[in-house]
Amino acid sequence: MNKFRSKLEFLVNTAATHISKTRFTPNTLTFLSLLASLLGVPLVILTQRGLVLVAVIIVSGFLDALDGALARISGKSTLRGALLDSFIDRICEATYALALLLLGVDVYAVLVFLTLSFLVSYLRARGEALGVALTGVGLMERAERLIGLILVSTIIDVADLLLANTALVLVAFLTGVTVIQRFLYTWRQLSSVK
Numbered sequence: 001m002n003k004f005r006s007k008l009e010f011l012v013n014t015a016a017t018h019i020s021k022t023r024f025t026p027n028t029l030t031f032l033s034l035l036a037s038l039l040g041v042p043l044v045i046l047t048q049r050g051l052v053l054v055a056v057i058i059v060s061g062f063l064d065a066l067d068g069a070l071a072r073i074s075g076k077s078t079l080r081g082a083l084l085d086s087f088i089d090r091i092c093e094a095t096y097a098l099a100l101l102l103l104g105v106d107v108y109a110v111l112v113f114l115t116l117s118f119l120v121s122y123l124r125a126r127g128e129a130l131g132v133a134l135t136g137v138g139l140m141e142r143a144e145r146l147i148g149l150i151l152v153s154t155i156i157d158v159a160d161l162l163l164a165n166t167a168l169v170l171v172a173f174l175t176g177v178t179v180i181q182r183f184l185y186t187w188r189q190l191s192s193v194k
């Protein structure tokens with residue numbers, strides 16, 4: 001996974017370097033990421049294809065990765081940009097979940113996954129507000145959760161809904177493990193703070 005992550009980071013940073021020579025801002029890419037995810041809903045309704053959702057997640061996720069890289073490379077990192085990015089990331093995740101429901105994935109599996117996914121993000125935000133850095137803590141950070149959703153969406157088209165539901169339950173379980181990992185890590189880090 002680390003090899004894949006480093007190759008992806010190289011690709012994202014290369015693209016961000018080229019984009020930094022244009023008028024695009026990190027916030028523009030953030031909004032484009034949102035637009036891509038929102039457009040995915042009607043596309044999924046029209047096609048009823050999991051592979052359409054795969055394409056939406058890849059495009060939206062890549063734009064999301066680009067906005068952070070562009071902010072770093074261009075020196076345009078701001079607290080407002082960080083807030084906007086996190087806020088829109090949650091909307092995108094909810095949109096992906098809606099698309100899974102529209103494709104017939106079990107509502108309870110989707111609800112559990114989405115709740116746990118939001119808890120992973122919440123623990124990072126709350127932990128960092130308390131002075132605990134949580135980058136790299138846990139099995140299922142955002143990139144891994146998106147890969148999980150891509151696999152589930154692919155299974156819908158190449159196998160069946162039963163297998164897709166099982167895969168989403170597994171992704172949700174691993175996301176739940178991440179919630180526990182992050183909570184315990186933050187709890188331990190805060191034990192020395194009064």
